[in-house]
Amino acid sequence: MKNILFTILMTLIVLSSSLNVASVYANNPTGNIDIINATSPNGRVGQTLTVGFTLQNKGPATSVNFSSTALTGPQGATIPISNIVFTNPTNIEVGTPTVPTTKAITFTVNVPSNAVFGNYNGIITVTDVNTPSTTATLPYTVSVTQGVGIQIVDLSNRDLTVLGLRTLQRGELNDRHSFKIKNGETTPLTVSFNVPTAQYTDNDGDIVDIRFTPSNPTIQANSEVTVQVTFDVPEDQELKRYTGTMTASTQNNQFSDTLEMTFDVVEDICSDGVVGNALSIDVQDPDNNDKFKPGETVDITVNVDNNGDQDYDVTVEAFLLDESGDELESEDGGTENLDENDDFDFEFSLNIPSDPNDVDDGDILTLFIKAFDDDNENEQCIVDSVDLKIELEDDDVELESATLTPAAAICGETVGTVVKVKNIGGDDQDDVFITVKNAVLNIREVTERFTLKEFKDDEDAKATKRLEFVVPPTTKEGSYPIDVEVTYGSGETVSDTVFLAVGQCSKETPSEEVPTEEPTNDGNEEETTPTETPSEEDNNEVSGSTTFLPTSRLFGNGASTAFWVIADIVLIVLALYFIILIFKKRRD
Structure with a gap:
């Protein structure tokens, strides 16, 4: 019996050993x-x-x-x-x-x-x-895990996806921007930063150096760390927009978050770069990516805050730059004294260039607004910017100017209207005509139809036209609006109004009636000159009368006021001469 039990026990031990060996072998490689x-x-x-x-x-x-x-x-x-x-x-x-x-x-x-x-x-x-x-x-x-990984936030703990940076100047060392990284995990994490340097490199190989301090922060569980960003711009960095995305990640990319960094490298706008933190600027109008046409006026509203502990004489200036960084226009927005914790809205305007050599359809222009301490720009200077899109309409004609020559006239005088127009649209305009009119004066002059080439054709997109009209003989003294209207496209119009000053059109002096030579009619129109009948008292004193005609009828439609005055003097002298002769004959 004992032998049987011993045999069974040994058999179980052997089987157990075999199973263990098989188990180990299953977790080992079967080859090389x-x-x-x-x-x-x-x-x-x-x-x-x-x-x-x-x-x-x-x-x-x-x-x-x-x-x-x-x-x-x-x-x-x-x-x-x-x-x-x-x-x-x-x-x-x-x-x-x-x-x-x-x-x-x-x-x-x-x-x-x-x-x-x-x-x-x-x-x-x-x-x-x-x-x-x-x-x-x-x-x-x-x-x-139950954590939330890492997250990039601003200094107010709001989620941050784009760094609030708009402009950097050539040669600028900017360390004014910071953000936080939060560790939402239950263990400490070490973070590294990866910047795509190719996105911040110009065609000559110049690189905007972007550094982070600390460079590899270790963030405790459920904690955060503040990171400062430094931008070091070479002196000859190409003037353009740079866009890239920085990635903050932990070991093996277990957790990560990203931050977009976009900025324009521009010429020196602030004399010593963006400096100081007492002033803040907010461009309220125009909005970013607003659309404008060539020649259009940009109304600018800029709010400047004095966050410092002293007052400043703050000056605001605007600069309009093209995509190459070349300055197209600039405007002074004025100077205001701002007390501490005070703000002011600067309002002024700037014109989009109308030269096709400066702007074209689809261009992106950048409007830079600079606010600085007028006494110490090297201590306080801040810049903000917005992009403006140039967009041409298919049919769009601008009435550049309308002038009257002369601007003051009398009855019967010829007045010239000089009108300058320009095509600021993307299509040729083949049926353009100009109308000059005034209902009171019964004036309506129309040019022949003419062509304006598309905006980019420059000189062929412009035209100057002259229209003439004659001031009617019965026009009363006063100021008259002359409407100038340009018709183009499918009946679209653009108009302006200029004013014609009409002077006194006739004079009369009691005198002996003296025959006067009727002015020669030029055949274009019939005209009559109003005369007044002398009173009975005048007839007792003077046996004749003299009628004074407008100088434009004595000397032609284009006569000036000076001729009219001379003519009056000559007629008065002649009248006096005849009166003297009459009295002399009576005495004789």
Whole structure:
């Protein structure tokens, strides 16, 4: 009996040993490939985690495939195989048992949005493509945490996606911008910053150097750190807009966040760069990306705040630059004394150039507004800017000016109207005509139809026309509006009004009636000159009368007022001469 029991016991021991050996063998490689040193990343739901490990080759394998079991977690939760992504096949160099080759391998695990918090375990398998029986396995773990990773926020703890930076000057060293990084995880994290330097490099290889202080901050769990950004701009950096995205990330890119940094490098606007923090500026009008036409007036409203502890004489200036950084226009917005904690709205205007050599359809112009201490610009100077888009309409004609020559006239005088027009649209205008009119004076003059080429054709897009009219003989003294209207396109019009001053059109002096020579009619129109009948008392004193005609009828339609005065004097002298002759005959 004892022998039987001993035999059974020994059999159980042998079987147990065999099972243990089999178990160990199942977790070891079956050939010359092996995988070791799996990382154990952690992250939050909805995040993509990167797992890394090392592949070893001690034999002739040249290509392998990877796979993983589903990850099992707390309470029976799983991360399915479809969420685990490998790069297959993967090439590897041939090795030997004494000199194995190694290769770092990574794959990703997409954590479901409904994943339960906790650890998830799985097994990686590597298989030789050419010899499928050659395999190796490696367990690994990923953790789904309740944290929120890292987040870039502003100094008021609001989510920050774009750094509030608009302009940098050539040669400027700007360290006025900061942000925070918050660690929402339950463990400390070390953060590094990656800046795409190519995005901040000009065509000559000059680079805007962007630095962060601290450069690799370690942030405690559920804590934050403030990071200062420094921009160092070379003296000869190309004048243009630079845009890039900085990435802040933890080790193995487990957690990351991004920050866009866009700025214009411009010529020196502030004499010593942007300096001081007492003044702040807000361009209220125009808005960024507002659309304007060539020649249009830009109304500017700028609010300047004095946040300092003393008063300043603040001056505001505006500069309009093209995409190459060349200045097109500038305007002084005035100077105001601002007490501490006071603000002021500066209102002024600036014109968009109308020269096609300066602007064209689709151009982006930048309006820079500079506010500075008028006494010490090197201590307080701030700049803000907005982009303005140039957009041409298909049919658009501008009435540049309308003038009357002369601006003051009398009855019968010829007045010239000089009108300058310009096509500021994208299409040719083939049926343009100009009308000059006034209903009271019964004036309506129209040009022949003419063509204006499209805006970019410059000189062929402009025209100057002269229209003439004659002041009617019965016009009363006064000021008369003369309407000038330009018609183009499909009946669109643009108009202006100029004023004609009409002087006294006739005079009369009691005298002996003396025959006067009627003015010669030029054949264009019939005209009559009004005369007054002398009173009976006048007839008793003077046997004749003299009628005074407008000088325009005595000397022609284009006679000036000076001729009219001379004519009056001559007629008065003649009248006196005849009166003297009459009285002399009576005495004789």
